[in-house]
Amino acid sequence: MANFLDKIISVLPDSQKAAIKSLIATKVAIGELSSIRARQQESLALYNRVKSKLNNILLNPKYAVKDAKISSADINSNLEEIYLDLNSLYSTIASFSGIEKSQNVVLDGEYQKSRAVIEKLINDVKVYSLKKRHPEFNEVKLVDFNSSTNTTSKIPSAVVNPETRLLQLYPFYTNRTHILNRTTRNTKIYTKTYSQGLKGDLAASFPVENMVDQKSNTFWGTIILSDAPVSQVYSKNTSTGDEYQIAVDGPVVEIYFKFSHTEKINNIKILPFSEFPVKIIDVAYKATTSSQIHIPVSDFEETSTLDWVELNFPPVLASEVKITIAQENYKKIAYLLPKSAVVNTDLFQRILKLKASKVIGTSIFDSDFSLYLLSTISSYESAVDSLEKLLTDYPVDSTIQPNLEYYDDIVDLISKTYAELSPTEVKDVTNRLSSREVNQQPSDALINLFKYEYLLGLREVEINYQLYYPTSYYESEEFLPNATVSEIQLEVDERHSLLTTSWQNDYKKTSTEWDIDLGAGRKIPIHPINIVDNVDEIPAVTDELINFNINTHKAYTRLGGYYSVPYRVKKNGEVIPPTEYSTVRTTGSVPKIEITMTGDYFDVNSIYTIDYAVDPSSYNIDILSKFTSEQLISPEIFTEVGSDKEVILSKFPFINYSVINLTGYFQKEDESVWTFIKDQDDVYSGQLSIVPSIYDSAGNLLQTGSITGSLVTGSWGDQSGISPVTLSGNADLSLSYFGDINGVQFSYFLKIMDSNTYAEVESFFDGDTLILKDPIEVTQDQCQRWDSLASGEVFSGTLSPASGYFTNANYTLGVGVKTDGQIYALSNVKYNPMTVYVAGKEAKNITDYVTLVHPAFSVGSNKDSDVEYIHAGKTLYFNQDLTGKEIRVYYNWLTEYVKILGTLRFNGQVNPNLTPKVNEIRLFLNNLII
Missing domain, CATH: 2.60.320 (mini-chromosome maintenance (MCM) complex, domain 2)
Known part of the structure; x- marks a missing residue:
């Protein structure tokens, strides 16, 4: 039976095959078809009925006749045909759904691959341009957040916003104020358009509600046709309510979000929609329904973009939000029309409708990939700008740019995205209007008419009240350099909400802190060299968090200070008078500023921040001077x-190239081994009297030594009765070795007895006294062993536990080099x-x-x-x-890898409602190329 059924229905569509099989199985189950022959006959009958209407609706209703007997056979036939049709319909829909899902999977995979390729192309263009603009560096690494992720394991981790692609604090609370389906609180959305010309009707297919439906493939938009480029004057308000006017090229549209209740907001996100960048010229709010003016939000700056724009500002109460956009770009379109048709006032309304249907029907705006391409315009334009500057500033031969062949791919790919939506349907309109209608004469001439078309809208808008964790952490991937890193600089594009206080109009409640991780726990703070003071124009920190010790009332800057006095110290944003604190610049490789609060401004519950100029050691990191191998x-x-x-x-x-390049002081042997060459002999006549630092076998300090030592006449061994040499004023002991030579640290070094530990000499105090940088170090076992050579002559004091000083110890004093934490002097003179x-x-x-x-x-x-x-x-x-x-x-x-570490902060006491936003990080490296 199954083979017979398969055979007779083999020509039918799959959906109808399945329906017939299901219907036969049902009849068999209820006993209507008990024999094989009956099943074959029923199957053949169904086959013939379906085949007669192949790929069409099977149902041919058999209606009951008034006052006639109802036919159960007709009813059964109707129901069977309905069943077959519905079963076929649903099967086809299910099949289409499966195909669509499969296609979506394939398209999404291709989209992700294409997106990765485009991001790499744009990144490569930027890196190439950065290398050309910064030839002093061997390597350049670029971190943008189109694809870069946060690898930190610290909690809470900073997040990369998937919409704006910015690094920011981790949000823990978000309330969207404009969602339309809220029952008790709702939002009304309406628009106002200011422009000459005809306005196209897109609202029927793309209503304003589309911009808040949280779907990236829907939008609201409008089309405008004008006889000439649109130019107008638009009125805005300042934060104090004063009105002023700006000149705007192109149509202006105001989009209003009117809340049923007053809402607290501090975050607005906008995703424009168009073929060309849309200019956002105002984002403002009304505090109450009775307010007459809209006040601009504090974080707003005019911008032209097709990418997400996020505004983060101090919380405000709003009854209405107004977003104003303009389209400065137009397409000049020529229409070849019969002269008599031009007077038809309905003509261009019909053209607009066709244009609207073109927008509706095009896949360019409904494709996630195309949306991504459009959103990359800012990155693309930034790369183009960089290349234009490159070609202007550098004599680059455009015929031999081996690293730029992919640039053409970018131009071609993205230019396709911005290809003009040509009004193909207009030709049909022209043909129909050119037909022999009553108002057209056979000799009617064709004229060329130009129109200016503007398209603008919004794809998505979010109006939120958002709170963040006050601190969040970031770690980049590990960058593997081409050699040992010797120098690092950093640039960061970051944005902070600027607040106005009684003391300044650029106070920030947010801050960022950056560190470089070189592996094995080697971390060093760094300041982005591009973040500078507005007045001094030198690298500077603003509103960095500092923590005061509750006992000493002291705090330290994180970075080295260029001046000993900071620009400002603030308590909860209030500038503290300089008379209330004292500062001093510490010494060391990172000269931090020490701040001591002396007045009544210290409060353990307050937030303190500081502005100060940064020392070069904290923005141009010399790795070789900061770490030893x-x-x-x-x-x-x-x-x-x-x-x-x-x-x-x-x-x-x-x-260690400090050794290799120190010509005249280090000599290379046959193989790659260098020997330190001394031009004066070591000194060892007489003996040394000094108090050492003594350690036990476990490394515990038993005694702290002295930095002052004296040369004395020998009292035992080979030096018995021998007088010491004169130190100060001795022509054989050149004082020029106290300091750097060719950038390498020279000095005199001292060791006693058979120890391999060297002490560096700070200076010769007089003829027989020397000053060390640090006390000489010995062990208790050495004190005991050396004393046994001449009991009572070498060491004076107790030996267990050891405490005392060397009265007459043999010593060796000579010139040497200290580099990379190693000393090349006396008996240790080889570098391998x-x-x-x-x-x-x-x-x-x-x-x-x-x-x-x-x-x-x-x-x-x-x-x-x-x-x-x-x-x-x-x-x-x-x-x-x-x-x-x-x-x-x-x-x-010395360096295993390079990783960028970041700490993002909100420096307020309560309600962290602002976040720093990081767009891009640029890392510049020099290395020791081998």
Whole structure:
């Protein structure tokens, strides 16, 4: 039966096949078709009925005749046909739905791929332009929030708003005031248009309610046709209620949101709709229904865009919000029309309706991908501006721009998005109006008529009251540089709501703090170099949060201060008189400002902020002066090499170019090892009397030493009876070594007995007295062992626990270099960038770190016992195949990666209702290229 049924209905659509099978199965189940023959006959009958109306409605109603007997067969036939039709209809709808879902999945996947490609193209263009404008840096990293995410594990984490693509505080409460379906509180939306010309009717298909329906594929818009470009004067209000006028090119539309109740708001988001950027010329509100004027929100600035615009401002009570938009861009369209048709006043109304249907029917505005392309206009234009500046400022040969071939792809792709919506239906209108109608003569001439078309609207509007967590955290991805990083600068595009107080008109209740993470817990605060003081025009911090110690009433800036006195210190936004606090600039690599509150302005429950100029050490980070390299905890071990006889290390080995480039003081040997060359002999005559810092075997401090030491006549051993040399005024001990030479720190260094610990000399006080930078350090075991060499002669005091001083200790004093935390002096005079052992034997490093033009390997057979290698970045290339042999690599490293850390803050006591907004971060790096 099943095979027969499948055979006879094979020509039918799938939906009708399924319906027939279902109907036969039902009749079998209730016993109407008990034999196979009966089923075949019924199936054939149904097949013939369906086939006779293939792909059409099957139902042919059999109506009852008045006063006649009702036919149950007719009723059953009607119901069967209705069932078949409905079953087929619903099956087809379900099929279409499935196809649509499948298509949406495919389209969404293609959209995401295309979006990623476009974002990378725009990012590459910007990075290329930044590199050209900043040739002093080796690498440039760009973080925009079209695709970048927050990788922090700290809570609460700052969020990337998916609409505006801005980094901001984490919101924990949002109340949308304008949602239309609220029962007790509702919003009325209406518009007013100011323009010459004819207004197209889009409201029927795109009502104003579309802009608040929370759907990105709907919108409200209007079309205007005019005889000439529109230009007019528009009136606005200041925050004090004064009226002033501005000149506007293009139609102006006011969109009103009238609330049934007064609402508290502090956040407005606007997504324009059009073919070209829409100018938002005003966002204002009425405090009460009786108010006569609309007051602009404090965060507003005129802007032209097709992207989201977000306004964040101090909370206000509003009974009505007004958003004013204008369209400055038009399309000049030529209509070739019969002369007699031009006088038809209904003509252009009909054209407008066709234009409206064109907008309605086009897929360009209903495609999420096209919406994304339109929303990228600001990024695209920014990239174009950067390139234009690049071509203006630099002699770039446009015929050899290998890194810009993708630029044409951007132009082509986005220009397609902005392609003119040509009025194809107008041709049909022209043809119909050109027909031989009563008012048209055979000799009627055609004339060329120009119209100016404007399209503008809003795709989405959100009016909210929003609260945020007062602090949120951000971490970028880990950027892996091409070599050890030596210098870092940062630029950040961020925005804060500016408030007016009795003391200033640019007070900020929000702030951001930025740090650089180099790996292994190495973090350093940094200030964006592009954020400067409006007056001094030097990098400066405004409204940075500072925390006072409740006992000392002292606080410190986070960054180094350029001046010892800050611009302003504030308490809850109120400027504190300078007489109420004192400041001092600390010393060190980051000269922070210390603030001590001396008056009655200290309050443990208040919020304190500070404005100050930033020291260069905090915006131009010299990594080499801030950190010293670290040795690997254990060597990296390899037993295999690559096809080029290479191994790849996990980190970039740090190469100390301060040593390599110090010509005349360090000499390179045959291999890449440098030896410190001293031009004066070390001093060791006589003996030393000094109080040391003493530590026990567990590292606990037993005694704090003195920085003053004296040379005395020897009393034991080889120095017995020998007088010391004269320190101050000795021509053989040049004082020029106290300080930097060629940017490298020189000094005199001291060690006692057989210790390997060196103490740096600050100065020679007189002929036999020297001053150390820090006390010399020894252990209790050393005190006991050295005293046993000449009991009572070397050490005076108790030995367990050790306490006392050296009366006559042997010493060595000599000139040396201190760089990267290492001292090259006395017996420690060799610098070796790395050490490699192959099968327990040290390999030879033949890398030329100066010219980077490396010599050829002298051997090439794995049978040769001499192994040579060349170092390039993270890679070591060997002169022979070392597979199966153990390779151990020892080296120091300085930077593992670069990560940007951010802290976003609201610096208020209660109700965090404002947020900083970060748009883009630019990271500039210099590195030690190997």
